[in-house]
Amino acid sequence: MTPILSQAGRDLDAAVREFIARTGADHARYAAGRTLSPAEAREVAEKVRAPWRAGGPKMRASDDRMIRTAQGPLRVRIHDPDPRPGKPVLVYIHGGGWILFSLETHDRVMREYAARAGVVVVGVDYDRSPEAKFPRALNQCVAAIEWVAAGGVGPAADPARIAVGGDSVGGNMSLAAAVKLRDEGRPDVISALLLNYGAFDVDLDPQDVARYGGDGYMLLAEEMPVYWNAYLARPEDAQNPLAVPARAELAGLPPVFLTIPECDVLAGQSHTLAARLRAEKVAAQAQVYAGASHSFLEAVSISDLAARALQDGARWLGETLSHTQAAAR
Numbered sequence: 001m002t003p004i005l006s007q008a009g010r011d012l013d014a015a016v017r018e019f020i021a022r023t024g025a026d027h028a029r030y031a032a033g034r035t036l037s038p039a040e041a042r043e044v045a046e047k048v049r050a051p052w053r054a055g056g057p058k059m060r061a062s063d064d065r066m067i068r069t070a071q072g073p074l075r076v077r078i079h080d081p082d083p084r085p086g087k088p089v090l091v092y093i094h095g096g097g098w099i100l101f102s103l104e105t106h107d108r109v110m111r112e113y114a115a116r117a118g119v120v121v122v123g124v125d126y127d128r129s130p131e132a133k134f135p136r137a138l139n140q141c142v143a144a145i146e147w148v149a150a151g152g153v154g155p156a157a158d159p160a161r162i163a164v165g166g167d168s169v170g171g172n173m174s175l176a177a178a179v180k181l182r183d184e185g186r187p188d189v190i191s192a193l194l195l196n197y198g199a200f201d202v203d204l205d206p207q208d209v210a211r212y213g214g215d216g217y218m219l220l221a222e223e224m225p226v227y228w229n230a231y232l233a234r235p236e237d238a239q240n241p242l243a244v245p246a247r248a249e250l251a252g253l254p255p256v257f258l259t260i261p262e263c264d265v266l267a268g269q270s271h272t273l274a275a276r277l278r279a280e281k282v283a284a285q286a287q288v289y290a291g292a293s294h295s296f297l298e299a300v301s302i303s304d305l306a307a308r309a310l311q312d313g314a315r316w317l318g319e320t321l322s323h324t325q326a327a328a329r
Contacts (some may be wrong), residue, residue, distance in 0.1 A: 009216030012263055013291030016306070019299035020218050023048050038099055038130060038230075045096070049105040052298045056108040057081065057115035064103075067152060069143035071136060075125035076144055077103045080156045081114040088119045088161035088321040089153060090194065091145050095168030095295070097199075097227035098129040098137065109167070109297055109310075116314035119321070120157045122148055126173075133233035134243045142177050149189050161321045163192035165313075167259075167297065168219075168266070169227065171198025175245040175253075175273075182252050191324040194313055196259040197266055197294050198273070201246035202228050202238050205268030212293075213265040219294035221265050250276055255283040257316045259309055261292035287312055 009017055030044040061080045066073045080087075090113055094106040103110075103123045114121040124144045126137040141164075151159045164174045175198065178190050204213070204221055213221030232243060241248035246269065256277055260270045270286065277284035289296070289309050300306040 009263075011291065012217070012293060013296075013303065013305045015303035016291060016293050016296050016299055018302060019052075019296065020216065020293060023052075023218075038128070042100055042102075042128070045100040046102065046104060049101070049298065052301060053105060053108040055301055057111045059111060059114060062111075067144065067147050069140060069147075071127075071140050071143065074140050074143060075103070076147075077107070077110070077123040077125070078153060079111050079114040079121040079123075081111075081118060081120075084118075085155045086158045087156060088117075088163065088191075088317070088324075089148050089157045089159070090114075090117065090119045090121045090317060091141075091148055091162060091164045092121050092123045093126070093141050093164070093166030093170035093173050094123065095166060095170045095196075095199075096128070097223065098169050098231040099227060100128070106167075106298075108300065112300060112310045113165075113314055113317070116311055117317040119163070119317060120153055122153065129227075129230035134231050134237050134240075137231075138173050138176050138180070138242060141173050142180055145177060145181070145189060161191055161324050162189065163194055163317055163321060164190050165194025165196065167196035167198075168294065169199050169231070171195040172200055172245060174198075175200065175248070176242045178253050179245060179248045179250075180242055187252050187254075190254050192254050192317060192320045193256045194259075194317060195256060195270070195273075196297060196313070197261055197264050198258075198270060199224070199227070199266055200244070200269045200273055202244055203246075204265060205272075208265045208268045212263050212267070217263050217265065217293050218296075219265055224265070246273070249280075250282055251280040253277070253280075253282050255320050256285070257313055257320075258284065258286040259297070259313060260286055260288045261294060261296055262288055262290045263292060264294040266294065285316060
């Protein structure tokens with residue numbers, strides 16, 4: 001029998017609630033009450049997420065490549081949905097608290113965006129924490145973006161039309177990458193940012209914690225300090241805008257789409273970011289999904305709400321990157 005979550009989760013969409021229940025039950029089964037090392041936690045997470053990456057759109061071509069970076073070799077995964085040359089690119093940075101998840105866990109999400117938006121998706125296999133500390137993973141993501149911008153994907157991709165996006169901590173590093181490139185005098189490398197339920201600040205909104213930070217909503221408030229401590233190399237990094245982009249100046253960034261699940265302990269961070277972006281005259285569209293939780297996009301195989309959110313983001317990508325193409329002519 002699928003376990004029923006606490007009363008706290010009753011405001012969730014039914015399919016999202018099922019997703020949380022099933023992943024929670026599988027995690028309990030595979031973890032078996034053990035205290036897990038990071039490597040063991042990753043192994044369990046891969047097993048738990050395996051059913052959710054299956055199925056979905058088929059690509060014209062999918063392949064992994066090793067690229068050279070200043071941090072050493074880096075694996076990227078390229079999903080090309082159709083034979084058209086010169087398609088826009090979405091560089092996708094997966095979430096997982098910097099500790100968990102992978103190109104495999106997020107493979108379906110990446111293929112969904114590729115098919116729905118008609119873009120080449122390049123997933124980044126960054127090094128995870130606590131073995132890799134800030135700024136290693138961020139620098140790897142920036143290196144992957146630079147590789148795409150230099151024409152590394154080949155004729156299928158238009159290196160002048162690059163969006164960068166991700167979920168949870170992938171949203172953090174997507175925003176931080178744009179800030180870093182802007183501060184280095186290269187604001188035009190990234191044309192759009194797709195930020196799905198991002199972790200932008202070390203501080204949580206107390207109201208979000210009270211309402212959505214406990215059992216039943218996928219991401220627990222008590223998990224976030226664990227993830228931040230794994231990522232940050234030293235306490236003062238919590239003031240570094242490239243580690244904690246809530247501290248960053250936002251003027252001069254590209255257009256932004258924020259996917260905000262209503263029932264997420266991080267939701268307030270996206271709302272705050274959207275307001276700050278607009279105050280700086282950055283085009284920002286924030287879309288709230290009632291009944292959605294953290295990680296809900298991964299439930300697309302059973303959730304119409306997840307499918308709608310993916311389609312909304314894909315539509316926005318298509319419109320925004322087509323404007324970039326028109327402006328370049």
